[in-house]
Amino acid sequence: MDEVIQKAKTAKEISYSLSDFDAGDRKKALISIADALRENVEEILAANKKDVKKSREKGVSSALIDRLHLDHSRLEDISQAVINVAELPDHLGEVKQKFTPPNELTIRETIVPLGVVSVIYEARPNVTVDITSLALKTGNAVLLRGSSSTIESNKVLVSIMQTALEKTGFPRNSVQLIESPDRTLTKSLFTAKQYIDVLIPRGGKDLIDTVVREAQIPVIETGAGNCHIYIDEHAAPELARRIIIDAKVQRPSVCNSCETILLHKKWAEANFADLLDDLSFHGVQLHGDSEAAAYSNIIQKADESDWEKEYLSLDLAVKVVASAEEAIEHIQQYSTMHSEAVITEDAKVKDIFFKKVDASTVYHNASTRFTDGFEFGFGAEVGISTQKLHARGPMGLQALTSTKYLVSGTGQTKGNLPLSGNIQK
Known part of the structure; x- marks a missing residue:
């Protein structure tokens, strides 16, 4: 035996x-x-x-x-x-x-x-x-x-x-x-x-x-945590920046850290430069689509594997999208159904995101790092x-x-x- x-x-x-x-x-x-x-x-x-x-x-x-x-x-x-x-x-x-x-x-x-x-x-x-x-x-x-x-x-x-x-x-x-x-x-x-x-x-x-x-x-x-955060065009800039830094940098080696950010094109035009400074300050290496890469030569060109990857490191995929619907479609394709977040001041966008995104935990205006038994009051998990x-x-x-x-x-x-x-x- x-x-x-x-x-x-x-x-x-x-x-x-x-x-x-x-x-x-x-x-x-x-x-x-x-x-x-x-x-x-x-x-x-x-x-x-x-x-x-x-x-x-x-x-x-x-x-x-x-x-x-x-x-x-x-x-x-x-x-x-x-x-x-x-x-x-x-x-x-x-x-x-x-x-x-x-x-x-x-x-x-x-x-x-x-x-x-x-x-x-x-x-x-x-x-x-x-x-x-x-x-x-x-x-x-x-x-x-x-x-x-x-x-x-x-x-x-x-x-x-x-x-x-x-x-x-x-x-x-x-x-x-x-x-x-x-x-x-x-x-x-x-x-x-x-x-x-x-x-x-x-x-x-x-x-x-x-x-x-x-x-x-x-x-x-x-499940593995390929977690996404969508920054809507109506997201408060400083709030979004703080959430992204927390979700990626606070402890990147865990399953509830953010691995991909989806930026609404209008928000990116006005605020991505500041977010880039924040991420660079913390040593985050970005892997972006062609639109995201156009904002900075420090962004590596992403391939298909970057959208599927759970980095568990100071690496972050970034994609520019034209709408909440496009962001949700991307999440539906690549999500591991762990934790997904939307940052927006638009209640309609929040409601659509909550309804359409299929994951164990869905956030509005908060870091994905809270998906945890201790944080939920379960003592442990x-x-x-x-x-x-x-x-x-x-x-x-x-x-x-x-x-x-x-x-x-x-x-x-x-x-x-x-x-x-x-x-x-």
């Missing part, structure tokens, strides 16, 4: 016992985890330094290094996110609806865990803790498959959380990490349907496409779902629950079938 199947089987067995713990128990366990993370900062940072060093030696991109890197501030944010999740309302076991149909059965739709949640992800040690806290809060067991680039960080984080769980009476293996670097084990993860209830991929497009294509168990698809079934957008606690119908009767039967006659009185 390989490591994946062994740990998946253990997770399934534990998932049944997690129903023995109530909301107070789950909160206590999460607080214990947050305390343990704060008490073991130096051990975590030492492990993380090994991962960062190894990745740099392999020539990994600066964007991935940024996602991998931990420091005191980021660790404190991770610990605080666990506390935030602990403090959220616990809806497990609540009755969503109760009704009595004509057959006089009493039917209650209740909130229950999914069971075993498995997540496969790349270069994000914070995901190790975020997923665990959300899964435990919703009564799920969790099986993690991080990338080899974060193995030292993940091993230490999981070990610390397991010890903290034991101290509060939870099974140590409520959270488990697949430690072997053997990539063939991923195939076992894809087919462990009898043990794993849902598989969630977080990472680049290639990883997500592979999981969606090959997994034989239910998948919640999180499982990921950003770009699909439409079960969960969409930043996934918090609700995304890790399902429902169960509890039906009580007084002897109702569907038919009126006779018995044999041998009935003891």
Whole structure:
């Protein structure tokens, strides 16, 4: 039995016992985890330094290094996110609806865990803790498959959380990490349907496409973030400039950063020069269509791949458009349905954009950087779902629950079938 199947089987067995713990128990366990993370900062940072060093030696991109890197501030944010999740309302076991149909059965739709949640992800040690806290809060067991680039960080984080769980009476293996670097084990993860209830991929497009294509168990698809911002002709110039700089520069290596700006021709004629100065000041490299490139010789000529690309760097595609309709058509063609934004003072343009753009999150006069479970008040997030079934957008606690119908009767039967006659009185 390989490591994946062994740990998946253990997770399934534990998932049944997690129903023995109530909301107070789950909160206590999460607080214990947050305390343990704060008490073991130096051990975590030492492990993380090994991962960062190894990745740099392999020539990994600066964007991935940024996602991998931990420091005191980021660790404190991770610990605080666990506390935030602990403090959220616990809806497990609540009755969503109760009704009595004509057959006089009493039917209650209740909130229950999914069971075993498995997540496969790349270069994000914070995901190790975020997923665990959300899964435990919703009564799920969790099986993690991080990338080899974060193995030292993940091993230490999981070990610390397991010890903290034991101290509060939870099974140590409520959270488990697949430690072997053997990539063939991923195939076992894809087919462990009898043990794993849902598989969630977080990472680049290639990883997500592979999981969606090959997994034989239910998948919640999180998508790459080819996010667009359309600057309408009626956009306030300084507001637009500030939003663009935030969405591209504040942290370019994450999935909710802006990758393409679409400029209305009239706005560009009056304001693009100032926006160019802003972007140049921050070291952003532009890739533009012929109309955009005509504004400056520092703009590289874009090709088809630039409209499709999730740069995750200080690169930005730019296209000049004649109307909101043209901008929306471009988004419809190239969007990954993650986060899209419009900047305008025209309410009609805003309404059209909100209605026509198909994405998990659509913004008006705000940066796309807010598509995040923490920013939405979810405490942390499982990921950003770009699909439409079960969960969409930043996934918090609700995304890790399902429902169960509890039906009580007084002897109702569907038919009126006779018995044999041998009935003891």
